Amino acid sequence: MLITLKGISRFRVAEELPLGDGYRCVRADYTPFGADLRDDEGAVDRGRLTELLKRYFERQSIDADWDAIESTTDERLVTTLAMICPFEPSEKQALLEAPDLAARGTVLMGLIEMALLDDIDGAPARH
Numbered sequence: 001m002l003i004t005l006k007g008i009s010r011f012r013v014a015e016e017l018p019l020g021d022g023y024r025c026v027r028a029d030y031t032p033f034g035a036d037l038r039d040d041e042g043a044v045d046r047g048r049l050t051e052l053l054k055r056y057f058e059r060q061s062i063d064a065d066w067d068a069i070e071s072t073t074d075e076r077l078v079t080t081l082a083m084i085c086p087f088e089p090s091e092k093q094a095l096l097e098a099p100d101l102a103a104r105g106t107v108l109m110g111l112i113e114m115a116l117l118d119d120i121d122g123a124p125a126r127h
Contacts, residue, residue: 009036010096035100044074044105052112053081059116078105087111 011028019025030036050069057064069077082095082104091111098104 009033032099038100042074043100043102044078045109046074049077049105049109052109052116055116056085056112074105075101078108081108085111085115 009030010033011030012032013026014029015027017025017027050066053064053069054066056062072080078101082092085108087095094107095104095111098107
């Protein structure tokens with residue numbers, strides 16, 4: 001059996017409630033993440049991201065469908081890259097905690113740039 005979960009918005013736990021049928025229940029506070037419900041298309045510098053991705057994928061020997069990448073929405077592209085790129089847990093946490101899509105895109109591009117620099121000098125950078 002395969003279960004796929006899809007979130008709509010992040011939240012902070014405002015209050016723990018009694019268990020419901022063995023499941024954790026909370027009162028959620030969505031206030032800090034209001035941007036999750038906005039359409040932020042165009043918030044990511046796609047030209048810069050695409051240039052970095054081409055260099056990163058080439059160094060990682062990853063083949064990519066560039067037509068599919070170009071036609072993917074900013075939100076989907078940034079989210080997918082955050083999941084599939086081999087970042088450290090702390091780096092993925094930074095992506096999760098970014099307040100909006102523009103910030104997540106900026107963090108993602110910074111992580112890719114650091115990975116590219118790691119490849120140049122051979123010594124892993126501390127991210």
